[in-house]
Amino acid sequence: MENKILVFLEQRTGLIKRSSFEIASYAYSLSQKINASVEAITIGKEISNIEETGNYGISKVYFYKNAELDLYSSSAYKKIISSHIKENGNNLVLFSNTSMGKELSPLVAVMNDGALAVDCTKLEIENDTVKVTRPVYAGKAFMAAELKGDVNVITIRPNTFPLNKISESNAEIVVKKIDDLDLSVRVLEVIKSDSKLDVTEADIIVSGGRGLKAPENFKIVEELSQVLGAATGASRAVVDAGWRPHGEQVGQTGKTVSPNLYIALGISGAIQHLAGMRSSKYIVAINKDKDAPIFQVADYGIVGDLFEVVPELINELKKIKGNE
Amino acid sequence: MKLVVCVSYVPDTASKINVSLDGKSIEQAGVTYILNPYDEFAIEEALKLKEKFGGEVEIISLGGDKNKESIQKALAMGADNGILLKDDSYRDSMTIASGLAEEIKTLNADIVLFGKQSVDYDNGIIGQLTAELLGYNCVSVVTKLEISDKTVTAEREIEGGKEVVITSLPVVITAQKGLNEPRYASLKGIMAAKKKVIVEKTPSSCDNKVIIDGFTKPAPKQAGKIIGTDASAAAELVRLLKEEAKVI
Numbered sequence: 001m002e003n004k005i006l007v008f009l010e011q012r013t014g015l016i017k018r019s020s021f022e023i024a025s026y027a028y029s030l031s032q033k034i035n036a037s038v039e040a041i042t043i044g045k046e047i048s049n050i051e052e053t054g055n056y057g058i059s060k061v062y063f064y065k066n067a068e069l070d071l072y073s074s075s076a077y078k079k080i081i082s083s084h085i086k087e088n089g090n091n092l093v094l095f096s097n098t099s100m101g102k103e104l105s106p107l108v109a110v111m112n113d114g115a116l117a118v119d120c121t122k123l124e125i126e127n128d129t130v131k132v133t134r135p136v137y138a139g140k141a142f143m144a145a146e147l148k149g150d151v152n153v154i155t156i157r158p159n160t161f162p163l164n165k166i167s168e169s170n171a172e173i174v175v176k177k178i179d180d181l182d183l184s185v186r187v188l189e190v191i192k193s194d195s196k197l198d199v200t201e202a203d204i205i206v207s208g209g210r211g212l213k214a215p216e217n218f219k220i221v222e223e224l225s226q227v228l229g230a231a232t233g234a235s236r237a238v239v240d241a242g243w244r245p246h247g248e249q250v251g252q253t254g255k256t257v258s259p260n261l262y263i264a265l266g267i268s269g270a271i272q273h274l275a276g277m278r279s280s281k282y283i284v285a286i287n288k289d290k291d292a293p294i295f296q297v298a299d300y301g302i303v304g305d306l307f308e309v310v311p312e313l314i315n316e317l318k319k320i321k322g323n324e
Numbered sequence: 325m326k327l328v329v330c331v332s333y334v335p336d337t338a339s340k341i342n343v344s345l346d347g348k349s350i351e352q353a354g355v356t357y358i359l360n361p362y363d364e365f366a367i368e369e370a371l372k373l374k375e376k377f378g379g380e381v382e383i384i385s386l387g388g389d390k391n392k393e394s395i396q397k398a399l400a401m402g403a404d405n406g407i408l409l410k411d412d413s414y415r416d417s418m419t420i421a422s423g424l425a426e427e428i429k430t431l432n433a434d435i436v437l438f439g440k441q442s443v444d445y446d447n448g449i450i451g452q453l454t455a456e457l458l459g460y461n462c463v464s465v466v467t468k469l470e471i472s473d474k475t476v477t478a479e480r481e482i483e484g485g486k487e488v489v490i491t492s493l494p495v496v497i498t499a500q501k502g503l504n505e506p507r508y509a510s511l512k513g514i515m516a517a518k519k520k521v522i523v524e525k526t527p528s529s530c531d532n533k534v535i536i537d538g539f540t541k542p543a544p545k546q547a548g549k550i551i552g553t554d555a556s557a558a559a560e561l562v563r564l565l566k567e568e569a570k571v572i
Binding site: 012071072074075078098099100102103105106107109110111114115116117118119131135136137138139140141142143144145146147148149184185186187188189190191192193197198200201204228246247249251252253254256260261270271272275278279281282283284290295296297298299300301302303304305308309311312313315316317320 | 335337338339340341343350361362416417418421443444445446447448449452453455456457461462463464465467477479480481482483484485486487488489490491492500501502532533534535536537538539540541542545547548549550551552553554555556557558559561562564565566569571572
């Protein structure tokens with residue numbers, strides 16, 4: 001059976017996201033292993049980096065262009081994607097597991113009477129069977145499943161598959177008009193948060209917990225974040241106490257993250273926190289309590305007073321950053 | 325205003341999760357179950373909407389008998405009625421949503437609320453699936469909600485900020501932490517809830533298209549090295565991050 005894969009390329013600011021190119025790369029690698037073709041679809045007003053999709057092995061991108069779609073509209077998007085799938089006979093549709101991908105993929109799955117699996121960290125096609133693995137219980141376990149839809153819709157966790165630039169050639173862009181634009185659910189405006197980087201999109205995260213002792217002491221966490229170009233995170237305890245906004249919370253009832261480096265300052269490491277960050281590539285813990293569970297998952301630990309260690313750490317980092 | 329809240333019953337986030345020996349299921353021994361934490365925000369929002377606009381709050385849960393405990397808790401918080409769509413067998417997200425949608429259709433709901441995800445399978449898709457099956461508008465991961473006449477204005481959390489979404493009733497909303505402060509059930513509420521009858525119904529059966537092959541635990545992480553006990557360890561940490569881990 002020929003698989004016809006469709007990759008949804010997500011943009012919010014006129015730039016296709018890195019996580020979309022990750023799934024483009026992976027879809028291309030799948031097409032090299034099995035009998036499959038890959039095309040991509042994107043939606044918006046102006047998008048400056050569409051051609052780049054060709055670098056990741058996808059030679060054709062359908063661009064549904066409309067001046068009314070400067071901002072996201074789930075009602076418009078779901079109809080555009082669904083009718084494209086029907087017209088082109090796609091049987092595997094890939095989204096990135098972002099706030100947009102996670103909202104749209106179920107709508108598209110229902111409209112195509114398909115099967116849906118979200119937040120997958122593995123995707124294979126063996127003998128025409130679509131197999132996925134996805135974390136459950138915030139990563140305390142993994143579930144392996146098979147999808148039996150005529151159309152299978154899958155979202156992939158960002159940072160799961162590497163970007164793989166295989167050529168310098170540009171993708172062919174097919175600009176499509178939108179016949180029947182449904183704006184019944186639409187975004188009026190986007191409000192950026194004060195903190196520059198979101199924990200789900202950062203390569204490095206510096207998180208603080210109750211060991212910071214008071215909300216004003218978080219400036220030390222922010223300062224370390226700044227030196228490292230990192231996002232600032234927080235434990236549930238300090239979010240519940242109102243010291244930090246919920247958007248920064250890492251853990252089972254906050255965000256699940258897997259950055260290259262996670263630095264935990266004054267965080268003991270409750271099960272629900274570990275569940276949200278244990279898949280980070282490297283973990284550093286700085287905590288006064290040598291028995292804190294965070295040290296069980298840390299690659300590097302310093303058992304000491306963070307108010308003494310962190311300023312020194314900032315100094316040392318400034319030294320090496322100065323030499324670069 | 326007819327308000328419906330769909331609730332689930334999930335392991336407490338403090339629970340250790342173990343996989344059964346045959347790798348086919350999650351061990352039930354020693355696991356404490358609770359009302360899904362995000363559902364509390366959905367219930368609270370429904371109660372606030374009822375206080376403002378009048379009407380009724382209906383609680384629906386699809387699952388085994390145990391799910392009555394979640395319904396009970398919602399009733400104790402102040403919801404009016406509870407329905408258990410009783411099915412002990414495995415259902416994938418789509419067939420859970422179709423069971424819920426089938427029931428909600430008969431209720432003529434103006435607003436249907438869900439927690440933004442259940443903290444067991446962490447899918448975060450049942451609300452959207454149900455909305456599309458009902459033909460309702462949908463806004464997910466909502467941190468602020470305003471209803472005026474038929475117009476719905478909601479703020480939803482996105483990467484690096486939030487977006488303001490406008491739509492109209494009827495609507496499905498999935499609730500994120502920050503939407504409100506869920507109330508505690510009063511003693512009076514708990515007593516009143518005990519007197520309420522939870523209606524049991526059997527949802528239509530349907531075919532799952534997502535078949536679970538099994539579960540595994542993540543590979544245990546090796547505890548790393550303690551490189552020091554005071555500020556003098558900072559230089560060594562920076563060296564290790566740069567030369568060994570190569571992450572800075």
